[in-house]
Amino acid sequence: MGDMHPESPDRLSAIADQMIASGLGxxxxxxxxxxxxxxxLALAHSPLYVAQLSELAPERGIVHLDPDTAMCRDTLxxxxxxxxxxxxxxxxxxxxxxxxxxxxxRPPGHHxxxxxxxGFCFFNNLAVAARHALDERGLSRIAVVDFDVHHGNGTEQIxxxxxxVLMVGFFQSPLYPYCGTEPAxxxxxxxxxxxxxxxxxxRELLESTWLPALAAHAPEMLFISAGFDAHREDDMAxxxxxxxxxAWMTERLCEFAxxxxxxxxxxxxxxxxxxxxxxxxxAAHVRALIG
Numbered sequence: 001m002g003d004m005h006p007e008s009p010d011r012l013s014a015i016a017d018q019m020i021a022s023g024l025g026x027x028x029x030x031x032x033x034x035x036x037x038x039x040x041l042a043l044a045h046s047p048l049y050v051a052q053l054s055e056l057a058p059e060r061g062i063v064h065l066d067p068d069t070a071m072c073r074d075t076l077x078x079x080x081x082x083x084x085x086x087x088x089x090x091x092x093x094x095x096x097x098x099x100x101x102x103x104x105x106r107p108p109g110h111h112x113x114x115x116x117x118x119g120f121c122f123f124n125n126l127a128v129a130a131r132h133a134l135d136e137r138g139l140s141r142i143a144v145v146d147f148d149v150h151h152g153n154g155t156e157q158i159x160x161x162x163x164x165v166l167m168v169g170f171f172q173s174p175l176y177p178y179c180g181t182e183p184a185x186x187x188x189x190x191x192x193x194x195x196x197x198x199x200x201x202x203r204e205l206l207e208s209t210w211l212p213a214l215a216a217h218a219p220e221m222l223f224i225s226a227g228f229d230a231h232r233e234d235d236m237a238x239x240x241x242x243x244x245x246x247a248w249m250t251e252r253l254c255e256f257a258x259x260x261x262x263x264x265x266x267x268x269x270x271x272x273x274x275x276x277x278x279x280x281x282x283a284a285h286v287r288a289l290i291g
Contacts, residue, residue, distance in 0.1 A: 001062065001069070001070040001071075001072070001075075001120070002062050002070060005070070006236065006273040007106065007107060007108070007120040007273070009106070010275055011106060011272065011273070011275065011278060012104055012105075012106060014275035014276070014278055014279040015104050015269075015278065015279050015282045015283075016104075017279060018279030018280060018282065018283045019282075019283060019286070022283045022287070024283055024286055024287060024290070027290055028286065028290065029098070031088060031092075033081040033082065033084045033085035033088060033103070033105065034081070034084040034085075034087075034088055035077070035080040035081050035084050036080045036081075036083035036084040036087060036123070036128060038050055040083065040084070040087055040128060040132065041080075041083060041123055041128060043127075043128050043131035043132055043135060043136075044114060044123070044124050044127035044128045044131050044158050045112075045114050045115070045123060045124070045128075046114055046115050048115075049114065049115045049116075053071075053076060053117065053122060054076060056071065057071055057073065057075065057076050058071065058072065058073060059073060060073060065117050065118075066117075066118055068118070068119060068120060069117055069118055069119065069120055069121070069122075071122075075107070075122065076122065078106065078107060079107055079122040079123050080123070081105070082103070082105035082106060082107060082108075082109065082123065082125045083109070083123045083124075083125045083128045083129075085103040085105045085125070085268070086103055086105075086125045086126060086128055086129030086132075086266060086268055087128065087129055087132050089101035089102075089103050089129065089266045089268075090129045090130075090132055090133050090137065090221075090266050091132075091137070093221070093264045093265070093266055094133065094137050094139075094221070094264065099263050099264075100254070100257070100263065100264065100265035100266065100267070100289050101265070101266050101267065102226070102267045102268075102269075102282075102285065102286050102289060103125070103266070103267065103268040103269060104269050104282070105125060105268060105269055106269065107120055107121055107122055108120055108121050108125070108227075108269065108270040108271060109121045109122075109123055109124045109125035109126055109127070109128075109154070109225075109268065109270070110124065110126060110146060110148060110150075110152035110153075110154055110155045110225045110227070110270050111150070111152070111153055111154045111177060112124040112127075112154040113153070113154045113157045113158065114154075114157065114158050116154075118154070118177065119150065119153075119154075119176065119177060121154060124154045124155060124158060125268050126144065126155055126223050126225050126268050127154070127155055127158045127159065129223065129266060129268070130142050130144065130159075130165065130221075130223050133221055133223075134164055134165075139164075139220045139221055140164060140220060141164050141165075141166075141217060141218060141219045141220055142164065142165055142219050142220060142221045142222070142223060143165070143166045143167070143168070143214050143217055143219035143221075143222050143223070144159070144165060144166070144167040144168070144169075144223050144224075144225065145167075145168055145169065145210070145214075145222065145223070145224050145225070145253060146167065146168070146169030146170075146171075146224075146225035146227070146270075147169065147170060147202075147224070147225070147226065147227060147230065147246075147249060148169075148171065148225055148226075148227020148228075148229060148230070148270040148271045149171060149172050149175065149227060149229040149230035149234070149236065149237040149239055149271065150171055150172070150175060150176055150177065150227065150229070150237070150271060151169070151171040151173075151175075151177060151179060151180035151190065151192075152167070152169055152171075152225050152270075153177045153179050153180060155167060155225065156180065156183075156184050156185075156188055156190070157184065159185075159187065159188075160183075160184035160185035160187070160188060161185055162187065163187060165187055166187050166189070166213065166214065166217040166219065167187065167188050167189065168189040168191075168209075168210045168213055168214065169189075169190060169191065169225070170191040170192075170193050170202060170205060170230075171190070171191075171192060171193065172192075172193060172194070172195055172197070172230070172237050172238065172239050173192030173193065173194070175237055180192060189209070189210070189213050191205055191209065193205075193239070195237075195238035195239065196238060196239065196240055197239050197240060198240045198241075199240065199241045199242060199244070199245030199248075202230075202241060202245060202249070203245065203248060203249070206249060206252060207252075211252070211256060214256060214260070215256070215260065218260055219260060219261055220260075220261055220262075220264070221261050221264045221265075221266070222253060222256070222257045222261050222264065222265045222266075223265075223266050223267075223268070224253065224265065224266070224267035224268065225268060225270045226267045226268060226269055226270060226282075226285060227269075227270035227271035227272060228246065228271065228272030228277065228278050228281040228282065228285075229270075229271035229272050229273055229274075231243075231272070231274065231277040231278075231281055232277075233274045233276065233277040234272065234273055234274040234277055234278075235273075235274065236271065236273045243277075243280050243281050243283075243284040244284070246281045246284050246285050246288075247284040247285065247287065247288045248288075250267075250284075250285050250288035250289060251288045253265065254288060254289065254291060265289065267285065267289065269282070
């Protein structure tokens with residue numbers, strides 16, 4: 001997206017380096033993400049929107065869609081693979097080839113609405129994958145957990161009228177995208193939190209509010225918008241989580257999935273912009289998924 005933009009290729013390099021340094025790289029099977037087709041993207045996005053993005057893609061240089069979100073020549077190729085990763089992960093898990101999966105992808109997706117790119121996001125990777133599970137693989141109910149520091153407005157917009165989906169999430173408020181305090185539908189359990197909120201508060205929230213709501217929904221599969229920008233070292237926001245908080249949340253979600261979802265979890269990378277904190281937090285998340 002341009003020099004000095006926080007959503008940079010260095011994010012995935014930091015994750016890859018930490019996976020090697022922590023010894024986790026040898027414990028997971030890795031796959032190259034396929035490219036999502038127009039038909040697959042249409043599970044969550046208008047075909048007109050997909051076509052318009054293709055028309056806007058530049059041959060050279062950078063085109064800004066808004067002050068935060070820009071495309072270069074290869075952006076949509078990457079975005080299609082990010083969405084394709086979620087679909088592939090969903091199939092691997094549903095087919096029993098993997099117990100769970102983490103998708104280390106960029107650009108992120110949870111701000112992308114059905115007809116709008118924003119917040120560094122073009123296609124809503126999680127929404128495409130979840131709709132694939134529901135519409136193409138025949139699941140009846142899924143749940144979304146979003147622990148990015150920014151509200152997943154795109155995921156909320158896409159699923160607000162879908163009773164098959166329960167979405168729970170916390171986010172710092174006030175903070176971009178400056179919405180979510182009033183849920184868009186009865187299947188949205190949004191929890192705005194103030195700056196400087198600690199991991200202890202988030203842990204209590206998960207135990208007292210999220211897990212009972214998730215249990216009542218009884219999903220057959222769990223999807224995670226895994227943003228790590230609520231880390232205390234990440235200056236994109238002002239919350240105070242650390243790696244152990246992400247590990248603990250993941251462990252509790254794995255326990256839930258074992259009870260209700262046959263262990264089935266697909267987690268997709270969203271935010272996280274301090275490279276050291278991002279790498280360490282993803283390693284903690286993946287280690288907890290491995291169990």
